[in-house]
Every structure is written in C-alpha cells, then in structure tokens.
Amino acid sequence: MKNTMKALIFPEPWKVECVEVPIPEPGPHDVLARVVSCGICGSDVGIYEGGHWIVAHGPGGHGHESGCEVVAVGDKVQGIKPGDRVARMGACYAQYTTEVNVVGHGQDQATGALPIVRNDLTCDEISFADAVGCALNCAERAELDRITGRKPRAVILGLGPIGLILARILAMRGVEVAASEPFAHKRVLAARSGVKVYNPCEFTRARHGRETFVDAILQDFGPADAVFEMVGHNQTLLDAIALVRPGFRVLVFGAQSMQMIPYKECRLKGVELVYPEAMVNSKSGVDYWTPALDLLAGKNGPKLQVMDLITDRVTLEQAMHAFEHYNREGWIKIIVEPNRD
Ligand SMILES: [Zn+2]
The missing domain is CATH 3.90.180.10 (Medium-chain alcohol dehydrogenases, catalytic domain)
Structure with a gap:
C-alpha cells in the first residue's frame, strides 16, 4: 500500500x-x-x-x-x-x-x-446511519405516543434527506404525514411513502380561504400532533406553530442559523418548541446509532429503504x-x- x-x-x-x-x-x-x-x-x-x-x-x-x-x-x-x-x-x-x-x-x-x-x-x-439517527432523534422527541385511539398526525416542513427519512419513519410507525416542499422531485419521493404533499410556492393566488399552504393543510389534514421544522427560516417556524395543535410540540430541526424565539405565538397557543440539536447522539446517554443501523438493516421490523x-x-x-x-x-x-x- x-x-x-x-x-x-x-x-x-x-x-x-x-x-x-x-x-x-x-x-x-x-x-x-x-x-x-x-x-x-x-x-x-x-x-x-x-x-x-x-x-x-x-x-x-x-x-x-x-x-x-x-x-x-x-x-x-x-x-x-x-x-x-x-x-x-x-x-x-x-x-x-x-x-x-x-x-x-x-x-x-x-x-x-x-x-x-x-x-x-x-x-x-x-x-x-447519521441521517437516520438524526431523524429518529426528532421522531422520538415529538412524543407522538401521547396520541391514543387514532392515528397521530404530523406535518414536516422541508423534505431534505432528513425530512424525507423522517417522513418514511413516521409512515412506518402508522403516523399520518403531510409535508410541504418547494422542489417537485422531493415531493414525488415523499408521496410514494403515502405522505400528503404540498408545494408552498403554489399559493400565489388566494382562493376560497386557501391563501397559503398552511391554510390548505389545516383544511385538508387538520392541526397536527407534531410539526417538524426542517428548514431554518423564521417564517417556517411561525408556519409550524400555526399548524400544530394547542399544547403540542414543534420540533425545530433547522435550527442551525435560527435567531428567533417566537415566544408570544407559543404562549398564546401553549406550544412547546423542542430543539433536538439535530444530531445522532446529541444528549448524553442517548445514542441513536444502533437503532438507526438496526432500522437500515430491518433487524427488528421492516427495513427502512x-x-x-x-x-x-x-x-x-x-x-x-x-x-x-x-x-x-x-x-x-x-x-x-x-x-x-
Ligand atoms: Zn450530518
């Protein structure tokens, strides 16, 4: 060598x-x-x-x-x-x-x-494994197991690789998922996993009270039991708070350059912001490496594609x-x- x-x-x-x-x-x-x-x-x-x-x-x-x-x-x-x-x-x-x-x-x-x-x-x-571990970290912190007697509903804002993986993990767990994403090829992939997809750029013409994709999701899908903000824009964070049910969580994954804490909006609705730190092992004692690798291998259930x-x-x-x-x-x-x- x-x-x-x-x-x-x-x-x-x-x-x-x-x-x-x-x-x-x-x-x-x-x-x-x-x-x-x-x-x-x-x-x-x-x-x-x-x-x-x-x-x-x-x-x-x-x-x-x-x-x-x-x-x-x-x-x-x-x-x-x-x-x-x-x-x-x-x-x-x-x-x-x-x-x-x-x-x-x-x-x-x-x-x-x-x-x-x-x-x-x-x-x-x-x-x-790193991306899957990050998605698992997000999914766990949403605490969707609080929902009993019906399918939990989640909204994902932004379908980058981790958003797409998260959508698949949630769908595998029986969660109903809606997502917004401006790029068509990402929406197509998510739709294949049964995700209801929205293009936020489509709402340039107000019609019948559907002025933004937030209105459309609220009308078609209803408020979500968890919203995942995977973009990192102040506006997407406000959209996430608008989409979540009072008392439930917004998971702020796109937090790398986020500079805003919308305190008033959260207090008015009783929404909790959770910053998962976007990592596979960000909290001491919590490590998503092995669960992520097991999911990729289909070790304890269906294999994540x-x-x-x-x-x-x-x-x-x-x-x-x-x-x-x-x-x-x-x-x-x-x-x-x-x-x-
Ligand atoms: Zn990474």
Whole structure:
C-alpha cells in the first residue's frame, strides 16, 4: 500500500481543495479504515459556505456520513478486524481515516467510543446511519405516543434527506404525514411513502380561504400532533406553530442559523418548541446509532429503504464541483466514493 492518500480540505469558506497527505497511522486504540461511501450532509455544505458553527479545516473535512471498511487495527482494539464494515468514522472526505466521528457532530471523541461493526449492511447503507439517527432523534422527541385511539398526525416542513427519512419513519410507525416542499422531485419521493404533499410556492393566488399552504393543510389534514421544522427560516417556524395543535410540540430541526424565539405565538397557543440539536447522539446517554443501523438493516421490523435517495455518486475530485455548484433543486443525497478513480 502506498503511504499517501487523497483528501479534501476546506481551508476557508467557499474554498475546497484536493490534496495528497500521508495515510494516518493507527495508534494502539485506533482503527484505520478505507472510506467506501461518504454522503454529503447539509452541514458539510454549511461548512463549505462558511455559515456553520462547525469548522473542519483538516484533511477529510467534516465528512461523517460514512460507510468504511477496516484496513488495520491497533493492538489494543478488540472486536474489530480488517475487512469489517464500520459506522461512525469521521474526516471521511479522504481515502482513509482513523477518526471516530468528528468534533461537533457527537460525543464519540470525548467518550472514546469505537466504530460500530455492521457486516450485515453495505457501506452505502451504513453511510445513512447519521441521517437516520438524526431523524429518529426528532421522531422520538415529538412524543407522538401521547396520541391514543387514532392515528397521530404530523406535518414536516422541508423534505431534505432528513425530512424525507423522517417522513418514511413516521409512515412506518402508522403516523399520518403531510409535508410541504418547494422542489417537485422531493415531493414525488415523499408521496410514494403515502405522505400528503404540498408545494408552498403554489399559493400565489388566494382562493376560497386557501391563501397559503398552511391554510390548505389545516383544511385538508387538520392541526397536527407534531410539526417538524426542517428548514431554518423564521417564517417556517411561525408556519409550524400555526399548524400544530394547542399544547403540542414543534420540533425545530433547522435550527442551525435560527435567531428567533417566537415566544408570544407559543404562549398564546401553549406550544412547546423542542430543539433536538439535530444530531445522532446529541444528549448524553442517548445514542441513536444502533437503532438507526438496526432500522437500515430491518433487524427488528421492516427495513427502512434509503437507496432511492441517492441522486449521484462522485469521486473526490468531482465532489469539489459538487460543493461549488450544490444543486438543491435536483439532488437529494450525493455519495462520495473516495477510492473510486
Ligand atoms: Zn450530518
């Protein structure tokens, strides 16, 4: 094996480079893994654009939606061997990595947690564990099990990858879901899971009291037992509060750059805002990695389908262009394959 590898670095906002760096040496407690799949997360785009609270200037960047194959293990590592497929490696916009997750996207470095071996899943499937874990985190905190005697109703505002995954998880749990999303290809995917979809841009002509998509959802679907705000705009948060039943919860997932707490609107309706911190393991002692991986494997029930969310596969070099021309209108999940030529 040669001793250098290709990796992306993000030296400053709006800049991404592909560099040749030494392959990291695994220490006694480390796992050296070959990166097979690494999904581009919204947070990676935020870091590239400079608007994110995480900065990741080292080789491999923040790439954390990874599915990797173990190449070597330190002599103190037990239960992991070369050839194993593993979840939760970080700095994965690179051909190899020894990082377990990345600072800011979990607590793994603080707890010294090891990668999770999942030979029952493909590396593509494993790469979705982070997004699925975030969606599970959101779904759990909605406390929809408070609803008995009828199907709970949820509204999702924004069908990015996590919104789409959340829609599928809720549908699998027997929740009735409505969603708003301006881009047609995302609405089509959600509609296939039985989600009632709305285009917020369609309501430019007021007619019969349906002036906005909020009116339309309230008329067709009724107030929701939980609303998931997956966008991060002040207006979407106000829409979410308008759509939720008094006394119930709005889950603010798109909170990265949210600067507003609509206190009055919440008090008037008795609505609780919950900020799930958008992470797979954001709360100490709560970890959605294994439930997410089990769901992807169909271990304790039906298998969560995610492969149709992949809209493109790119090399590290092509990934630079993907960051420079990020296409929110056409893409859902882009998988980077650092070891493909
Ligand atoms: Zn992520």
